[in-house]
Amino acid sequence: MISFSKVYKRYPGGYEALRNVSFTIPDAQMTFVTGHSGAGKSTLLKLMTAIERPTSGTVVVNGQNVGALRPRAIPFLRRNFGLIFQDQKLLFDRNVFENVMLPLNINGYERREAARRVRAALDKVGLLGREKANPITLSGGEQQRLAIARAIVHRPSILLADEPTANLDADHANELGELFQSFNQVGVTVVIATHDEHLAARLEPRLIALRNGELVAAVPGDGP
């Protein structure tokens, strides 16, 4: 469960990214955070993962007050998440398999079990045949799916995606939407920040709409 209460976020320099934002995302729910660029979507995700800390108010993830965590506890909070970044952050000095292996190395998985999980994740996103390829040789859609495989390989309870369909055409975006839906169906909490209204319309998720850092609507969808 993720809950924000009366969260303000002011960046150094005075820019106020979030103003008095409160909402709760229950477990195993698919939620979209919408709004124009600059509305505070990315900041919202960064507050959940302790990349940023709230200026005031509290952010609670799985019962932990994220804003008050000691720096040493932050890595363990982040292991609850699968993160899909806007710029993907793939590592081009290693192949597809090793990219997906990274979170399992960090979590200290035994090698054979890790390899099995990597293949399962690659199979899920349809990249099983490309495990030896360098990510640079993949198409935009394939790179996005590789980023998803890396995010889900350690079976996180929460999947966070920042503009996952930004560089994709409509067909690929739909494919991706179905992929997210399938994770949600097995009980993963999915939070997607997007301005892609088609995707939102198709998946009928719960919506958190932001405008200029303020919550304008929290529409409960009838998701699973």
Added chain:
Amino acid sequence: MRTWLTQHARTLAGTVARLAHAPVASLLNIGVIGIALALPVGFYVGLVNLQALARDLAADPQLSLFLTLDATSADVARTEERLRRHPGVRKFRHVPRDQALADLKASTGLGDIVGSLGRNPLPDAFVVDARDSSPQALGRLRDELGAWPKIAHVQLDSAWANRLAAALRLGRIAVLLLATLLAFALIAITFNTIRLQILTQRQEIEVSKLIGATDPFIRRPFLYYGAMLGLAGGLAAWAIVWVVALLLNHGLADLSQLYGARLELRHLAATDSASLLGFAAWLGWFGAWLSVGRHLAEIDPR
């Protein structure tokens, strides 16, 4: 505990792989560290050898008493008698001038030159062992014996050994200073090497932090790399000193044949070798630790 061990083993394997991945760069780094360490270690080996030599020579300080050339056999007998009664003399040996000449002929191959001399240039001599071998007592005894009649010169054989010991103490300080300076160099080398590595792996570090890597996890491979670099450099230094000692021993073998003495450079003792390797590894680790602490903080994911 098992995952912890696995992670360390994996890091170690990864570090070796990384060293092997860029063999030329690694070898150059190791070579620089090796040469930097070989200097003080080489001096140290030289010092240890000289010290052993000095100890052998200085163990039994003796006084050589040379009579004047015009001393008669009566003068010799009188001096012998006085030495026998002197409380500071433990024992003494008379070296008659004729015997000294015969020894000189036999031992140094100067027979022809000695034979060509019209008369014996060597004086009668006494070799005296003192009861009290402290430098002060020896000095007093030398002054006292030198004042006796018909005594040309009293030579304190241990004087040069004492001077050598003092010079060796100075040498030790010089080695220590050199080692300190070059230890700094080693730290600087690893510091910079690790800094470059962190820069090239910036993205990996950033992503790792974002997906839940702890700081020790991120730091570990760099620390291992620094320690391995130091250890390999230490091994290189050891090998350099070993080869140099081997080559010098070849030269020394010829020299010692000429002088009829056994001169041989001994290499580092096992404990010294172990502390060299341990210290080198620690220095590498320390350089890496400084570098990682300094540069990892700069990588803060956004």
